[in-house]
Amino acid sequence: MNTRASRLIRYFLISNLLLLVAFPWVGEHFYVGLVMNMMIFGILAMSLDLLIGYTGLVSLGHAAYYGLAGYLLAIISPESEAVSIWLALPFCILGTALAALIIGWFSVRTSGIYFIMITLAFAQMLFYYFNENTDLGGSDGIFIFFKPSVTLGSITLLDLDNHIVFYYFILVCMLLVYFLLRMLLASPFGQVIQGIRANENRTRALGYPTFYYKLVSFVIAGSIGGLAGFLEGMHGGIVSPGHLGWHESGLILMIVILGGMGTLYGPIMGAFAMIFLQDWFQEITVHWMLLMGVFVIAVVLFLPRGIAGLIEDLAAKLDKSVTDSNRPATQKNGESGDG
Amino acid sequence: MMTFFIQLLNSIQYGFLLFLVASGLTLVFGIMGIINLAHGAFFMFGAYLVYWLTGVVDNYFVGILLGLPIMLVMGYVIERLAIARLYQRDHLYQVLLTYGLILILNELQKILWGSDFYSVPVPAVLDGSIALTETQAYPVYRLFISVVCMLVAAGMYVVIARTRLGMIIRAGSVNREMVQSLGININRFYAIVFSAGAALAAFAGMIGAPVSSVYPxxxxxxxxxxxxxxxxxxxxxxxxxxxxxxxxxxxxxxxxxxxxxxxxxxxxxxxxxxxxxxxxxxxxxx
Missing domain, CATH: 1.10.8 (Helicase, Ruva Protein; domain 3)
Known part of the structure; x- marks a missing residue:
């Protein structure tokens, strides 16, 4: 894609961001909550995109970190008062990072279909652990009664119980993750993991210990998934084994593909589209899963590059129609110009 | 000691049932290169079909005989309509498409049979148990499951290793283009493998139904x-x-x-x- 087309995309994304910033002041309470959900899934989908779209590791167990962080938050939150976010957030993120390190240690030495199946099996192992652990609510799940408090000394910095404050808190988290991942991908580390995706043997031949690069990428993705789970635990106020289940992992995978893997902004759009559709289908019929199934299959067959692919094509077309026909043909610029 | 023996028999019976399901999964992957997440849904459909058909015709074995062709056709149709478009695609898309199939099949099951738990009675012929000691006995039906699974496994081995059909399928898994250039329509054989895999999973669901219940x-x-x-x-x-x-x-x-x-x-x-x-x-x- 040429630079002008990518500039068009950037304008489009910035205008979307402005809409997001304005939304809580105009949207109904219910829909503001729904958009929070979308943003949380956006964070989760970006973290999975780091694995699928940039490292070339297709994980079917990514919900494990999302759900685990929710449980860690429930464990560290006392029932009668709020826990300090300075304690809860590092606890949840480091906990999921540790889990990702252990699971990754076994998983990333495999590839392809083995990796898919092993990540799935480990996620199920966690699922059953929480499903059968009655101290943590078993299959019913466990409540998180109070959102963590953000205080400095005795001053409350942010009142997360306020709907609008919490909305912006999630939005800022999403933007932070987005820019963090972009920085990471532009760094030498990011170049190496993208090299692994393109050709792992060649990257290893260049002298990079690919196992450790993949492991670090896996741990980072897991930790960011943990951040999403932490936010969801605060937002929903409950965490249940369903959060770790493989249906959830399948949903995240679907969001990444629907949005367009390897683009970072695509998965965010995928999250918005998917959660919106889910909500809409549920409104139309009790058999909404049927519609969802048909939709998933249609995307796989007819839209393999996802929404981001559509946007790129559209931007390229718009660009062409305004460009002088003598201008040299479009120049490939990879994904670096987006956003 | 006897309890240990009974547990061992149970393990083997469960293992055989798992083998029926897993062999279909591994065959479809090994031969066609397809990851089929919907394989479990076929298992479930088998169990529901035998529950339903046994109720209709009042005979468990006839229920199985009627149910298997339905699953063969279902597998064939799904392969032709959806799976056939995925052979050249990345595993990622296979995972997603078959994930979509699960959503559809699970919902169809709810529409057709609802969310209740059902049980399928053990057929009268096999509804006995063998006394092992004075207090402990082992149900005949569980032995029956193991024997049937062994027969199916043996049958599979013969088909794959000893028949022309098996030879073509094995050749197709090694070099698809070469088989095609010999004048064989490999796509037709893939459809056969996939629908056989679906039927295998469903069959496991059918013979397993009387010992476990049938549920969403x-x-x-x-x-x-x-x-x-x-x-x-x-x-x-x-x-x-x-x-x-x-x-x-x-x-x-x-x-x-x-x-x-x-x-x-x-x-x-x-x-x-x-x-x-x-x-x-x-x-x-x-």
Whole structure:
């Protein structure tokens, strides 16, 4: 894609961001909550995109970190008062990072279909652990009664119980993750993991210990998934084994593909589209899963590059129609110009 | 001692049932290169079909005979309509498409049969038990399951290793283009393999139905366990699926006896241990 087309995309994304910033002041309470959900899934989908779209590791167990962080938050939150976010957030993120390190240690030495199946099996192992652990609510799940408090000394910095404050808190988290991942991908580390995706043997031949690069990428993705789970635990106020289940992992995978893997902004759009559709289908019929199934299959067959692919094509077309026909043909610029 | 023996028999019976499901999964992957997440849904459909048909015709065996052709057709149609478009695509898309199929099949099951739990009575002929001691006995039906599974496994071996059909299928898994250039329409054989895989899973659901109940989500559970079996055994290896199924049958049954609180985890822990030792599975090609 040429630079002008990518500039068009950037304008489009910035205008979307402005809409997001304005939304809580105009949207109904219910829909503001729904958009929070979308943003949380956006964070989760970006973290999975780091694995699928940039490292070339297709994980079917990514919900494990999302759900685990929710449980860690429930464990560290006392029932009668709020826990300090300075304690809860590092606890949840480091906990999921540790889990990702252990699971990754076994998983990333495999590839392809083995990796898919092993990540799935480990996620199920966690699922059953929480499903059968009655101290943590078993299959019913466990409540998180109070959102963590953000205080400095005795001053409350942010009142997360306020709907609008919490909305912006999630939005800022999403933007932070987005820019963090972009920085990471532009760094030498990011170049190496993208090299692994393109050709792992060649990257290893260049002298990079690919196992450790993949492991670090896996741990980072897991930790960011943990951040999403932490936010969801605060937002929903409950965490249940369903959060770790493989249906959830399948949903995240679907969001990444629907949005367009390897683009970072695509998965965010995928999250918005998917959660919106889910909500809409549920409104139309009790058999909404049927519609969802048909939709998933249609995307796989007819839209393999996802929404981001559509946007790129559209931007390229718009660009062409305004460009002088003598201008040299479009120049490939990879994904670096987006956003 | 006798309890141990009964547990062992249970493990083997469960292992055989797992083998039926897992062998279909591993065959479809080994021969066609397709990851089929909807395999568990076929298992579930088999169980519901036999519940429904047994109610209609009032005979369990006739129910199975009527149900199998339905599953064969269903597998064939799904292969032609959806799976056939995925052969050249990345595994990622296969996972997603078959995930979509699960959503559809699970919902169809709810529309057709609702969300209730059902039980299928053990057929009268096999509704007895063999006394092992004065107080303990082993149900005939469970032995029947093991015997039937062994027969099916033997039949599969004969078809794959000894027939022309099996030869074409094996050749197709090694070099698709070469088989086609010899004038064989490999796509037709892929459709046959896929629908046979669907029927195998459904058959396992059918003969397993009288010992477990028939319920929504039963397919998801067996699917994940079958994945573990296939990963342990080595993806694409039928022999591996057999050994893996037996290991998981033992781990699951004895896990329930030894660590009842976290029995389901025993299976996954076993898998982790085996993969630490052999990442490509016991009989997998690295």
């Amino acid at each position: 989500g039963m397919g998801d559970q067996i699917l994940i366990i079958s994945f573990v079996v296939v990963v342990i055994g080595g993806i694409g290896s039928v022999k591996g699926a057999f050994v893996g199924a037996m290991i998981i049958g033992l781990a699951d049954t004895f896990g329930k006896v030894l660590i009842p609180d976290f029995a389901s985890m025993a299976v996954y822990a076993t898998m982790a241990l085996i993969l630490m030792w052999r990442p490509q599975g016991l009989f997998g090609r690295a």
